[in-house]
């Protein structure tokens with residue numbers, strides 16, 4: 554007897570359940586039982602492995618010396634801050650981020666998305682989190698919203714191959730593009746703050762409400778924050794002129810707001826001119 558196919562609604566409900574849990578891509582025809590493949594399957598309760606980048610002076614004690622720390626623990630943000638503080642170059646920081654195991658998002662992401670553009674460029678853009686395209690390619694802002702961002706900067710004569718350094722507050726894609734938890738943000742922001750100290754931009758651009766709130770430690774929304782210069786104070790004493798602006802993904806949905814973003818871009822251009830930081834074309 555041929556078994557009848559499950560009802561269509563059941564299949565639709567199952568697919569929705571997958572998407573809600575972040576499974577939004579198929580990667581093979583057959584399901585693989587990875588537990589059966591590997592007798593030493595990874596523990597479900599995360600253990601803590603914080604690897605240090607190469608020349609770190611005081612190594613963090615090895616993971617075996619510590620009890621497992623839950624991935625929501627504030628201790629992990631402390632660890633991230635300490636690791637980041639010891640990095641003296643962007644290369645070291647990138648290595649530290651790539652080997653850091655204290656953020657749950659890393660477990661579901663395909664790639665660590667660290668940065669793109671020119672380290673040391675006058676403008677550093679910090680967005681929210683990698684999406685599916687960024688996760689696949691390992692670079693920030695390479696999907697449709699990134700392409701819009703490129704066109705916008707191009708309109709003021711700036712490009713990611715010369716004038717921009719681009720990153721996100723999160724280095725790993727949240728499954729299904731869900732909003733990152735505050736614990737996930739806190740861990741990654743610890744690295745991002747050090748990233749800004751080391752990149753030394755003349756001007757920082759925060760793309761979207763999540764990045765603006767996390768970096769400026771405010772509950773104020775992007776509608777109020779955008780278009781106004783503020784100063785980001787970093788732990789090494791540096792103060793960076795900072796412009797919060799709409800996220801390009803928001804502009805793709807709400808093109809009436811492009812006018813305000815254009816004003817933000819003009820303000821950025823003017824600030825660079827005042828600071829003598831504009832590249833000659």
Ligand code: URA
Nearest residue numbers: 680681682683693694
């Ligand atoms: N949105 C972001 O905030 N960052 C990316 O890298 C891509 C989309």
